[in-house]
Amino acid sequence: MSPVSFKGAGELPIFSRSAGTMEWNHTGNWRYLRPRYLDKDAPCSEACPAAEDIPLIELLAARGEFDAAWQRIREENPFPAVCGRVCFHPCETACNRGEYDAPVAINCLERHIADNARRQGIAPTVVQAEETGQRIAVIGAGPTGLSAAWQLRRLGYAVDLFDARAEPGGLLRYAIPSYRLPTDVLEWEVKLILDQGVRFHPGRTLGGNLPWAELESFAAVFLAIGAWTSNPLGISGEQLAVDGLQFLQDVREGRAPEISGPVAVIGGGNTAMDVARTLLRLGAKPTIYYRRRLEDLPALAEEIGETTEEGVSIQPLLAPRSLSGEPGSLELTLMPMKVIEKPDSATGKAKVAPSDAPETTIQVNAVFTAIGFQASSGLPLGTMAPVGSWLQQLHVEETPELPILLGGDLVNDNRTVVTAIASGKAAAVTIDALLTDKHPGQLLEAGQVGGKGALSLNRLIGGDRRERQQHVVDFSELNTIYFRYQQRTEHPGLTLLERQTGFDEVQMRISTAMAMTEAERCFRCGICDQCDNCYLFCPDMSVIRNLRQEDRHIDFDFCKGCGVCVVECPRNAMILEEEPR
Amino acid sequence: MKKVLEGSHAVSHAVALARVKVISAYPITPQTHIVERLAELVANGELDARYIRVESEHSALAAVIGSAATGVRSFTASSSHGLALMHEMLHWAAGSRLPIVLAEVNRALGAPWNIWADQTDSLAQRDTGWLQFYCEDVQEVLDSILLAYRLGEEISLPVMVVFDAFFLSHTYEPVDVPEQEKVDQFLPPWQPTEQLDPLNPRALNQLASPEYYMEFRYKIQQAMEQALTSYPQIDGEFFKLFGRSYPLVDRIPAVAGKQASLALVTSGSITGTARVAQEELLQQGVAVDLVKVRSFRPFPLQQIREILGGYPRIAVIDRNISFGSGGIFAREIAGALASLPQRPQLYPFVAGLGGRDVTQQSIAEMVRRALSDAPPEDVLWAGLKA
Numbered sequence: 001m002s003p004v005s006f007k008g009a010g011e012l013p014i015f016s017r018s019a020g021t022m023e024w025n026h027t028g029n030w031r032y033l034r035p036r037y038l039d040k041d042a043p044c045s046e047a048c049p050a051a052e053d054i055p056l057i058e059l060l061a062a063r064g065e066f067d068a069a070w071q072r073i074r075e076e077n078p079f080p081a082v083c084g085r086v087c088f089h090p091c092e093t094a095c096n097r098g099e100y101d102a103p104v105a106i107n108c109l110e111r112h113i114a115d116n117a118r119r120q121g122i123a124p125t126v127v128q129a130e131e132t133g134q135r136i137a138v139i140g141a142g143p144t145g146l147s148a149a150w151q152l153r154r155l156g157y158a159v160d161l162f163d164a165r166a167e168p169g170g171l172l173r174y175a176i177p178s179y180r181l182p183t184d185v186l187e188w189e190v191k192l193i194l195d196q197g198v199r200f201h202p203g204r205t206l207g208g209n210l211p212w213a214e215l216e217s218f219a220a221v222f223l224a225i226g227a228w229t230s231n232p233l234g235i236s237g238e239q240l241a242v243d244g245l246q247f248l249q250d251v252r253e254g255r256a257p258e259i260s261g262p263v264a265v266i267g268g269g270n271t272a273m274d275v276a277r278t279l280l281r282l283g284a285k286p287t288i289y290y291r292r293r294l295e296d297l298p299a300l301a302e303e304i305g306e307t308t309e310e311g312v313s314i315q316p317l318l319a320p321r322s323l324s325g326e327p328g329s330l331e332l333t334l335m336p337m338k339v340i341e342k343p344d345s346a347t348g349k350a351k352v353a354p355s356d357a358p359e360t361t362i363q364v365n366a367v368f369t370a371i372g373f374q375a376s377s378g379l380p381l382g383t384m385a386p387v388g389s390w391l392q393q394l395h396v397e398e399t400p401e402l403p404i405l406l407g408g409d410l411v412n413d414n415r416t417v418v419t420a421i422a423s424g425k426a427a428a429v430t431i432d433a434l435l436t437d438k439h440p441g442q443l444l445e446a447g448q449v450g451g452k453g454a455l456s457l458n459r460l461i462g463g464d465r466r467e468r469q470q471h472v473v474d475f476s477e478l479n480t481i482y483f484r485y486q487q488r489t490e491h492p493g494l495t496l497l498e499r500q501t502g503f504d505e506v507q508m509r510i511s512t513a514m515a516m517t518e519a520e521r522c523f524r525c526g527i528c529d530q531c532d533n534c535y536l537f538c539p540d541m542s543v544i545r546n547l548r549q550e551d552r553h554i555d556f557d558f559c560k561g562c563g564v565c566v567v568e569c570p571r572n573a574m575i576l577e578e579e580p581r
Numbered sequence: 582m583k584k585v586l587e588g589s590h591a592v593s594h595a596v597a598l599a600r601v602k603v604i605s606a607y608p609i610t611p612q613t614h615i616v617e618r619l620a621e622l623v624a625n626g627e628l629d630a631r632y633i634r635v636e637s638e639h640s641a642l643a644a645v646i647g648s649a650a651t652g653v654r655s656f657t658a659s660s661s662h663g664l665a666l667m668h669e670m671l672h673w674a675a676g677s678r679l680p681i682v683l684a685e686v687n688r689a690l691g692a693p694w695n696i697w698a699d700q701t702d703s704l705a706q707r708d709t710g711w712l713q714f715y716c717e718d719v720q721e722v723l724d725s726i727l728l729a730y731r732l733g734e735e736i737s738l739p740v741m742v743v744f745d746a747f748f749l750s751h752t753y754e755p756v757d758v759p760e761q762e763k764v765d766q767f768l769p770p771w772q773p774t775e776q777l778d779p780l781n782p783r784a785l786n787q788l789a790s791p792e793y794y795m796e797f798r799y800k801i802q803q804a805m806e807q808a809l810t811s812y813p814q815i816d817g818e819f820f821k822l823f824g825r826s827y828p829l830v831d832r833i834p835a836v837a838g839k840q841a842s843l844a845l846v847t848s849g850s851i852t853g854t855a856r857v858a859q860e861e862l863l864q865q866g867v868a869v870d871l872v873k874v875r876s877f878r879p880f881p882l883q884q885i886r887e888i889l890g891g892y893p894r895i896a897v898i899d900r901n902i903s904f905g906s907g908g909i910f911a912r913e914i915a916g917a918l919a920s921l922p923q924r925p926q927l928y929p930f931v932a933g934l935g936g937r938d939v940t941q942q943s944i945a946e947m948v949r950r951a952l953s954d955a956p957p958e959d960v961l962w963a964g965l966k967a
Contacts (some may be wrong), residue, residue, distance in 0.1 A: 011797050015678045016786050018784040
């Protein structure tokens with residue numbers, strides 16, 4: 001019973017209300033659950049080997065802050081313009097939006113963000129790490145070595161970058177055709193790395209004019225010399241075939257051969273597709289011969305699609321048997337294959353063997369091989385031990401104290417540009433750990449984004465991503481009622497005729513308006529984007545916003561812990577915890 | 582200006598004339614046309630108001646309780662099951678003393694499904710603290726919306742303007758639509774005495790212990806009683822401006838200046854039919870006076886006693902039933918007359934449930950039964966296929 005007494009109805013207002021403010025009544029002390037803003041990891045970031053902070057990047061892009069988005073990518077990956085063109089984008093495969101309508105076009109946006117920075121001439125943030133005074137040798141200026149060099153500079157190490165070729169870029173420059181990755185784009189991005197004080201030494205071949213003894217003076221060595229040794233066909237007349245990788249390199253260096261008429265490409269990977277599409281552009285009529293089924297092709301689905309669109313025929317279940325004739329007029333005998341074992345779950349590829357069907361011999365002007373590649377030569381001998389997901393450590397007897405790491409295509413199972421970049425970053429982190437007497441394994445774990453090996457340097461060096469819970473938000477944890485169906489933006493492309501006759505980039509740019517619309521499709525899983533749902537739903541008006549600072553907090557004097565804010569958060573950027581007693 | 586308007590649209594135009602600022606409603610047959618037209622008026626800019634879409638009637642009323650609490654003129658509408666779903670919020674609106682106006686289209690309740698006229702839905706909300714005015718024709722529907730805001734805002738209680746499904750809601754009649762300036766004169770902006778204001782924080786409708794609760798209920802009853810005295814003045818003002826008047830209870834004698842031996846009590850659109858039946862009966866030599874009850878809440882007890890107390894016989898037509906008791910108007914009238922030393926004989930007819938036609942023939946039949954039969958012990962069914 002209230003201690004207040006009154007004499008009659010006349011003293012009361014017409015309805016029940018307090019005489020003054022009730023703010024003294026801290027109803028928050030009824031609470032036994034407590035909401036908290038807690039950002040989490042998104043499946044796209046987990047799936048990105050380079051651990052790019054994709055939800056935040058898309059948030060920035062959706063707001064038109066492309067500059068900030070670009071800097072954010074470069075924290076983890078110095079190659080957004082490259083990856084925005086050639087990455088196999090596992091982020092999109094993992095995108096939660098895929099379960100809703102279609103994945104966000106993350107790859108397309110990455111390219112737009114990088115191209116925008118280039119067009120606008122935005123200056124990247126200058127590395128301001130304290131110099132450690134130690135020098136690191138990075139051998140191989142491909143994506144792995146350049147990624148390592150960039151991150152090592154950011155960690156304060158002096159970097160000497162050696163490469164056997166005249167220009168940096170590795171396979172990005174010498175193996176990926178310019179219709180997929182224009183040279184000027186690559187050169188811009190490489191220059192941004194080298195401009196951070198990386199000393200580049202061209203024309204130095206490991207085991208050749210770069211003797212091992214020269215490397216012993218460095219604090220650590222990172223070997224990222226790639227896999228440039230083509231697998232042999234193992235058939236008679238093999239010497240009449242052209243190494244596909246060498247062919248691509250010749251074309252990129254301006255030594256495109258005169259070629260026309262029917263040509264054969266042996267293989268089914270991305271290099272086989274690149275070789276065939278390059279031959280097409282040079283005026284030949286290529287056909288790809290692959291020993292397994294079409295569904296077993298190791299090339300990326302997108303590239304297979306673009307290849308067949310351009311009119312290249314892919315003939316499955318045909319293996320080369322022999323090659324004869326004169327250069328320019330060859331007879332290629334092909335052996336029909338049959339499936340002898342259904343695909344095993346590990347590789348997803350069917351096992352094949354020669355069938356009883358008769359062999360066929362075709363007349364071609366040239367045969368190109370692209371059936372896989374082995375590590376480049378020149379590695380010192382020693383024993384190897386794995387470090388994390390992307391690296392091996394090499395112990396050379398003569399120099400037991402010198403940390404030597406191997407990365408990129410030398411060790412990666414999945415030889416792609418982005419796994420190479422991830423490997424380079426892991427190398428930088430591991431070298432830093434080894435030189436500062438930290439345990440590399442623990443360090444790599446602390447920087448993990450999700451459970452697929454993605455490593456965030458931001459998280460590792462105490463950036464804002466460290467504040468996030470290491471939990472990957474899955475589709476079922478989103479409140480999708482607040483999203484609406486929206487069509488995905490696709491890259492426009494050149495016409496088929498343009499593609500078949502020239503080396504112009506196949507995929508064209510999208511407009512800034514399209515990019516912002518597409519970025520807006522991002523659910524921003526696990527990241528607060530100030531959408532205000534918590535504020536709107538809170539029945540106790542206990543969400544206190546600071547809109548200018550993009551900050552919000554809970555007023556625990558009045559929050560009763562009902563959890564509506566957490567449930568109505570579309571993107572799972574909040575949690576409800578038990579109130580500490 | 583005269584316009585031919587559907588009953589539902591008459592409500593919509595009245596709401597616009599009342600310069601309502603917030604509307605929230607959920608569609609239900611036969612109410613939908615009201616809010617459909619209002620949504621159009623808001624969408625095309627003719628009405629400067631917020632239209633809040635909601636997922637249920639309960640939320641619709643909750644929304645306008647919120648808006649009215651801030652001192653803004655607010656409107657909702659419903660019918661039948663929708664009104665039933667509002668039940669809890671009806672109590673909150675009245676207890677909060679908010680002068681919300683609700684257009685209620687009388688429709689039968691399930692089971693079984695029925696979308697036609699029947700008063701049981703609104704009468705089942707008898708004790709929620711809302712005023713209830715039952716309308717005879719489309720003009721009265723339009724005018725009642727304006728009267729409802731004026732009265733509700735004066736006494737701080739919500740008002741239901743009640744009218745029959747289809748007979749009024751979907752029927753087009755020539756209607757005199759008042760001019761905006763005159764309406765503004767009759768219905769100035771609401772000046773709330775209490776309002777929700779973030780700059781002056783208060784806990785509204787907080788717990789009232791047994792020490793206080795009863796006094797708040799007493800104040801609602803007082804306001805209802807005040808409505809009985811305020812309304813005639815307001816209605817008088819309305820008459821001066823617009824030339825139309827709607828008494829709480831209206832007696833329509835068969836022969837002017839005389840009292841017949843039977844009073845026939847009606848409400849809603851049946852009254853219109855009864856007027857025709859009255860004329861026809863008079864031509865046949867049967868005089869019956871009509872008594873139209875417009876206000877069910879507050880129930881005009883004194884006027885009922887004065888008007889009906891002197892008749893030897895009263896027939897009441899109820900298009901509703903309180904199961905186990907009978908026609909609800911009849912029960913209320915019997916209660917009102919109970920305090921008189923001499924009481925008329927009461928013939929409580931239940932007729933026209935679920936939209937069954939109550940024709941002038943069936944009314945004449947009821948009159949004949951009331952004049953010739955012995956008074957019944959309970960409910961008299963009219964038009965029943967027994």
